[in-house]
Amino acid sequence: MLxxxxxxxxxxxxxxxxxxxxARKAGVGIGTLYRNFPDRESLFHAVFSRELELLAEQAERIQSTNDPVGALRGWLHDNVAIVETKRGMLGALSVVLSEETKKSFAEKxxxxxxxxxxxLTRAAExxxxxxxxxxxxVLQTMYALCYAREPGPDWRPQVLKLLDIFIDGLAR
Incomplete structure (x- = not known):
């Protein structure tokens, strides 16, 4: 919830x-938030770690799909939502990461x-x-498209449109 x-x-x-x-959005007091996350950075890292875990689980689920183009499109669209969240947290995520956190992020x-x-291999075969x-x-292209645009109300639809064009170019 937090x-x-x-x-x-x-x-x-x-x-x-x-x-x-x-804390208000989660329906808890600020003390509860600080008991679970002693500082802003630990909360930011927990959010990003959870998002990476969800992306990893989803990527593992779609690897054997019969519709690889659709599955990749859906996965990339979900990833854009995470990039959108991450962009808002860049200042906090840029702090020095612990070795344990780096290892966890690298594993995911x-x-x-x-x-x-x-x-991608199955789809090509x-x-x-x-x-x-x-x-x-795929990931470099997605991140390039995400960071080529300035944040704003049209950011997400523009990035998704460009990603769809990219995915259509991968499809046969």
């Missing part, structure tokens, strides 16, 4: 967002890359997607 509320509030307000607003990122590579495309190619 992490979901933090995702919403911190994603919109960034590093300066009120932790009191997070590795799971994502592995699952996407399986999906079935003639549904272009051959030779890797998870790195």
């Amino acid at each position: 992490i979901e509320a933090a995702k919403d509030v911190l994603g919109q307000g960034g590093p300066d967002a009120s932790l009191e607003a997070v 990122s590795g799971r994502i890359s592995t699952a996407l590579n399986v999906l 079935a003639g549904q997607m272009r051959e030779g495309v890797t998870a790195d190619d």
Whole structure:
């Protein structure tokens, strides 16, 4: 409950967002928030870690789909929502990460890359997607499209439109 509320509030307000607003949104007192997350950075890291875990689980679920183009499109659209949240938290996420946090993020990122590579390889072998495309190619393109645009009310629809064009170019 706290992490979901933090995702919403911190994603919109960034590093300066009120932790009191997070507690209110979660329906708890500020003391409860601080008992679970002693500082703003630990809350930001918990939100980002949860989002990465959900992306990794989803990537692992879709790797054996019969509709790889649709599955990749849906996964990338979900990823854009996480980038949108992360953009709002960049100041806090840029603090020095502990070795344990770096290891956790790297493990989840590795799971994502592995699952996407399986999906892309299977799709290429079935003639549904272009051959030779890797998870790195897809992720770099997605992040480039996300960060090429300034945040604003039209940011997400514009990024999703460009991602759809990219995915359509991968499909056969």
